[in-house]
Amino acid sequence: MRFVCPTMHAEHLHMEPVWSATRATLERSRLRWTMFVDPLLARIEGFDLAPVLAWIADHGHEVAMHTHHHKLVGEPGRTTGFVLGEQLSEADIHRCLQENFDYFVERGHVPKGFVSGSWLVLDAIYEWLAAHGFDYDSTLRTYAAAGPWSSFVDDAQCPTARRVKGLLEVPTTAPLTPQLKAMVRRSRRSVVLGNLVYDLYYLHDYDLVRLHKRVAVHLLDRLAPESAAATVSELARGVAAVVPG
Ligand SMILES: [Zn+2]
Numbered sequence: 001m002r003f004v005c006p007t008m009h010a011e012h013l014h015m016e017p018v019w020s021a022t023r024a025t026l027e028r029s030r031l032r033w034t035m036f037v038d039p040l041l042a043r044i045e046g047f048d049l050a051p052v053l054a055w056i057a058d059h060g061h062e063v064a065m066h067t068h069h070h071k072l073v074g075e076p077g078r079t080t081g082f083v084l085g086e087q088l089s090e091a092d093i094h095r096c097l098q099e100n101f102d103y104f105v106e107r108g109h110v111p112k113g114f115v116s117g118s119w120l121v122l123d124a125i126y127e128w129l130a131a132h133g134f135d136y137d138s139t140l141r142t143y144a145a146a147g148p149w150s151s152f153v154d155d156a157q158c159p160t161a162r163r164v165k166g167l168l169e170v171p172t173t174a175p176l177t178p179q180l181k182a183m184v185r186r187s188r189r190s191v192v193l194g195n196l197v198y199d200l201y202y203l204h205d206y207d208l209v210r211l212h213k214r215v216a217v218h219l220l221d222r223l224a225p226e227s228a229a230a231t232v233s234e235l236a237r238g239v240a241a242v243v244p245g
Pocket of ligand 1: 009011038066068116117118
């Protein structure tokens, strides 16, 4: 079974040029996208993403959660900004995750998948995800180290799917351009788990305002067999069957 999962780290959907380029890309795609949305900037701007999230779900794509971790400013639940470069406590991490999660739930979307902003891998994040009913995380990458901040995983690449403290880790396999190069050269970057083969590549929403990125997305879309189209949630169900709990 082959799965091709295009994913987007979406942080600027409240900006009209980014959302119109994103919507046009999703409308034209034969694949099913997993949108890892970080609503922090929209929340600070007071822009309600409800219609955007509804549009994504109504068009057969997945609304999942992305979170960049910062020290947030303002009353808890009423964030007005953030401070860059501050040392973060576990409470700071939990606040970032919880406020984003609540934002989705209040708009009728219960996220089941996650990617951490800046690929930050922390024990506190894994524990929070497991406690909040997440099915999978795609923060680890097959092609880059996890970083030194977690005692649950090694500071190394994660070449295949695995469990981390019970949570299913479905690693990201490529950024956009390396994915396109691999597809053109027929040098696979896929994860192979017995009969299950998957590609999970990503780009940012704001990349789509640039023509060459839209072209790359479109080419990848056409190179993938339509039968492989799946959201990461659907892929994760297939992976869960082959990776013991
Ligand atoms: Zn991000």
